[in-house]
Amino acid sequence: MPVKKTRQKMREQDPKERIKNFREVPLGYTREQAIEEAKRCLHCKDPPCMKGCPVGIEIPRFIKHIADGEFDKAIAAIKEKNALPAVTGRVCPHEIQCEGQCTMGKLGEPIAIGRLERFVADLERDKGSKIPERMKPTGKKVAVVGSGPASLTCASHLAMKGHKVIVFEALSEAGGVLRYGIPEFRLPKKILDEELNYVKKLGVEVRADTLIGKTMTLKELQKEYDAVFIGTGAGLPMWMGVLGENLCGIYSANEFLTRVNLMKAYRFPEYDTPVRIGERVATIGAGNVAMDCARTALRLGAKESYIIYRRSEEEAPARREEIVHAREEGVVFKFLTQSVRYIGDEHCCVKAMECIRMELGEPDKSGRRSPVPVEGSEFVMDVDTVIVAIGQRPNPLLTRADKRLEVTSHGTIKADEDGRTSIPGVFAGGDITTGAATVILAMGAGQRAAKAIDEYLKNA
């Protein structure tokens, strides 16, 4: 029987409907679809897909279980390597990771590995997830700073090894970017809550409202705990430094998304935190963060939502699916365009922005062709809200508070492959060591650090 070249389509909410709500856009596979899709896998020898997965999930094995209808075994196989499959199944940049390497991709469409991962994770969650056996308590205590994917992965792996783990989070709730950044329609908070519950059931304790560097110092943690993991992410918003950036109506992506996601401003006035959105919204940037902002703006009632990006579509760093979804929902893309100045009204609120057209020149350090302004191509665009989503850097709060931590010129904490920092017994991983990256890379770093911490504790 010849293999099917095309993958199973995933059901989605109709674009016209979904821009009126915050419910999740893709609806997931049915059992039949999952089995059909799983059957397309060629079970390659030395499977290339696995090389594309930063946490090394045994992809062909879990797919085989799905094809056989043994969903419990499939999820167990995934969870050996990945504590948050319902999250990664949704947000991994599959096309450049596991699916990007898939052999089937050369013959037709790659196996929908992410969707299959999501399917079994959702199925298990509906039944109530099983807690794997933990090793017997070692009596060692580890402090984990931050509660994003790097920290949660590190914490769960350490807990399984029998160590006592306490997670310290500055915000009121755990989850990091998964909580305050990625919107409900892409990653329902209920899913994050249940994945968090799983981590807690492993014995991990979360202490919210604790800003390390202020509420407690790193030194204090070192005194009380046998090791420390730092996973504080890259939460510092970047600005362009152009004229008028401090006008009212201009948000950083972080402010906009935190108001909406963490503080639930989309349910104002039932929830107290406001967010104001105008009729014409421009989001600067074309990464996942920018797509989330532009799509959120539509759901909050913006009449027009624009993406302004200085390079072309090809260079846009967002996941393909996000760009497709944004376009379906009516987001207008203005590529090769850069905002150079914001213009305010008499109330100091933004009313327009001056842009300039760009063209692509020589490749830069990142290998992407760098944009150069086209002289005399300036034009003015009326906007009443601007969201700046041009990237995030590591927040310097903790590294400033403890000078012993060596940092790079980008502000990231210096650490080796396994997360060892310049201070013995202090490890770091995720966006705080790499700069803004991806959920799965953060998880991979958390996993490697957990292993290194476990070894460190054995020898300590």
Next chain:
Amino acid sequence: MYKIIRKEDLSPVVKLLEVSAPLIADKAQPGQFVILRLDEEGERIPLTIADFDREKGTITVIFLEVGKTTTQLGKMVEGDKILNLIGPLGNPSEMEDFGTVVCIGGGVGVAPLYPIARALKESGNTVISIIGARCKDLLILEDEMREVSDELYITTDDGSVGHHGFVSDILKRLIEEGRIIDRVIAIGPLIMMKVVVGVTKPYDIKTIVSLNPIMVDGTGMCGSCRVIVGGEVRFACVDGPEFDGHLVDFDNLMKRNTRFLEEEAKSVEEYKRRCR
């Protein structure tokens, strides 16, 4: 959850709460603040740590009821619990023996000023304090301020007590009388701080102000609190809240603080409707 262990009404609209928060009390320094959220639906609001007791493990906040959250907080009583409380945030006030320092507090700004004035006194400074309010009823912490000051002046907008006029009038008089002033610290409404800065600028007297932009996280990740200081964008929650007043763009901040006026009014309306 953080338990309220003492409540005091300083005036019908100015309330004091002492809250159990041992970790924060242990680290708190004059000039720092906390961010709290009352319940699941609540907004995060910053309040200055007006006092702290490391032994008891408590911090004190003093606030003016201006909108939904502060009104709701004002209704809470001893034994009630606050859902989220994070701190101490921001940088502590710079503390050393400067010589003579004039401490100026307007309205509820006297609350954050008090621990700073006390610490300045303890550091050996001569402390001249000027505290003002709209009227007698709104004047707070008079006795406490008197205790830590070498001289205390009082002003009210309506003349119901003390000098009839503004805190800046007294400051101007002191300067004109030729008093040597090494530093001024002003905390209060933006317009008051702006006026004070205008008074000291021609004489080049170092003037520290404590800014109160709209905040969300208070940890430096959102930029809601951004202010322009010396032409540069700074985040008040991590770079401040105190700044050199002569460099602050007050006009921009005043505008930014009215960003959500409509929503704030709606919030109060909704709150009143629900509480009936």
